[in-house]
Amino acid sequence: MYHIDIMTLFPDTVGDVLSESILGRAQERDILRIEAHQIRDYTTNKQKQVDDYPYGGGRGAVMQADPLYRCWAHICEQYGKRSHTIYLTPCGKTFTQAEAKRLAWEQDHLILVCGHYEGIDQRFIDECVDEEISLGDFxxxxxxxxxxAVADAVCRLVPGVLADAECFEKESHWDGLLEYPQYSRPAVWHNMEVPEILSAGDHAKIERWRRKQSLLRTRERRPDLYAKLDLSSKADQKLLAELKRELSRPSLPQPVECRLAEEKDLNDMEVILDQAKTLLCPIGQWNENYPAREDFLDDISRDECYVLTCDGKVGGFFTLSVRPEAGYAAITDGKWSADEPYAVIHRCAVAEQWRGSGLADHMIGACQRLALAQGIGWLRVDTHKKNKAMQGLIRRNGFQYRGNVLVDAPEGYDCRRVAYEKRLRHPTANVKKDI
Ligand SMILES: C[S@@+](CC[C@H](N)C(=O)[O-])C[C@H]1O[C@@H](n2cnc3c(N)ncnc32)[C@H](O)[C@@H]1O
Structure with a gap:
């Protein structure tokens, strides 16, 4: 059993807090015993006075050595040994998780001394205290x-107190890192989604994502800790390279929103369309006449065309149709996963200035939410096999290659496309249609 004795003027407060929850249950299971001792009970004067004026003058009072010593000696006597004694003081060395680990694993009994007023008589410290610990620079x-705080941090590391070592080994400060962000249900709260990777069930990917988030957080918030990390492994070097790429992206003006396109958006959309055509016409995916203003007018009239706006300005567009796509019935070199309703992404592009900013990933996210809001569980898309940017985007968003399809194209144009699909989460009631 691990013992902690706390010398204090407020034993009830300390006892109440440390007998709650996990530490309370560990005491019931005889893994821990925490006891608070009233220092006043060890005075020899009628008033139970524990303090007096400081020698040399000055404000306040100092806790006298004798009541402290008598209390401490009584505790040591109970255990038949001089136990490891810690004075909590702003003059001590700052407490860390490493110190908590040392105290939990190298000791089995601690005496914690709480000062008050201006502090305690130095002679008690010199005679009885083994180390001085501060909670921080305040x-x-x-x-x-x-x-x-010290008792709590030490006790939760005592074997048997938590269910298993993984409970604390994965936490902040165990290996010099801060913990990654945590999420719980519901999947969408105040329009904010849980990162998709956490619900996909791929544990290796989840571990990787968490490590990356921990590295990022530690670097941003605690450069002092980050500087001490050994990040020489191949896996960490890869994560750092990814972070570097991601952080050099242009940052999108907020908020980024998605709404149905209107005719008044067409001029802005055409600017983006022209930019996209400079990339997609040479590879044969689009051509001079396709897509054209009329195609978008049709899409708008059917409520199938959407714009992505960044701080109110149109930054991209896409069409999402739930009508079956004629060319998809005759897929070759593969097959679709299920004969179930699906939504198809068509005619999408983001403005040149936001390429590489993550806006295209927002677009895929919006397509998913819109499909789910209509009760549709599959998303399909086709693209030209030379359109590597689109294939990279959809693959990293969880789409899988399914085969080849032929799309409508004018004479002389290549109508072959590679087809991808993604199984979406089951429809959730709290996804808004206009997200
Ligand atoms: C008002 S403080 C005394 C501060 C002291 N006069 C000084 O300037 O260092 C009273 C008691 O609070 C406790 N205390 C105050 N700040 C602390 C900290 N940062 N860490 C640990 N204990 C602290 C100590 O036990 C101390 O004796």
Missing amino acids: VLTGGEIAAM
Whole structure:
């Protein structure tokens, strides 16, 4: 059993806090025993006074050595040994997870001394205290909060207190990193989604994502910790290279929103269309006449055309149709996964200035939400086999190659396309249609 004795002027406060929850249950299971001792009970004067004026003058009072010593000696006597004694003080070395680990694993009994007023008589420290620990570079009224923090951090590392070591080995500060962001249900809250990778069930990918988020967080928030990390492994070097690429992306003006396109958007859309054509005409996916304003007018009239806006300005567009696509019935070199309703992404592009910014990933996310909001569980898309950018985008968003299809194209144009699909999550009630 691990023992902690706390010397304090407020034993009830300390006892109440440390007998709750996980530490309370560990005490019931005899893994821990935490006891708070009233220092006043060890005074020899009627008033139970524990403090007096500081020698040399000055404000406040100092806790006297004798009541502290008598309390401490009584505890040591109970255990039949001089136990490891810690004075909580802003003059001590700053407490860390590494210190918590050392105390949990190298000791089996701690005496924690809480000061009050201006502190405690130095002679008690010199005679009885083994180390001085500070909670941080600030001054508390008394040592109780610090003692409770140290006791809590130490006790949860004592074997048997938590279900298993993984509970603390994956947490912040165990291996010099801060923890990745955590999420729980529901999947969408206040229009914010849980990162998709966390629901896809691929544990290796989840671990990778978490490591990357931890590295990013540690670098941004605690450069002092980050500087001490050993990131020489191949896997970490790969993650760092990815982060570098991602962070050099242009940052999108917020908010990024998706709404149905209107005729008044057509001029902005045409600017983006022309930019996209400079890439897609040479490879044969689009041509001079396709897509044209009329195609978008048709899409708009059917409520199938959407724009992505960045701080109110049109930054991209796409068409999402739930009508079956004639050319998809005759897929070759593969097959679709299921004969179920699907939505198809057509005619999509993002403005030149936002290429590589993640806006295209927003677009895929919006397509998914819109399909799900209509109760549709599959998303399909086709693209020219030379359109590597589109294939990269859809693959990294979880689409899988399914085969080859032929699309309508004027004489003389290549109508072969590679076809991809993605199984979406089951429809959720709280996804808004206009997200
Ligand atoms: C008001 S403080 C005394 C501060 C002291 N006069 C000084 O300047 O260092 C009273 C008690 O609170 C506790 N305390 C205050 N700040 C603390 C910290 N950062 N870490 C641990 N204990 C602290 C100590 O036990 C201390 O004796």
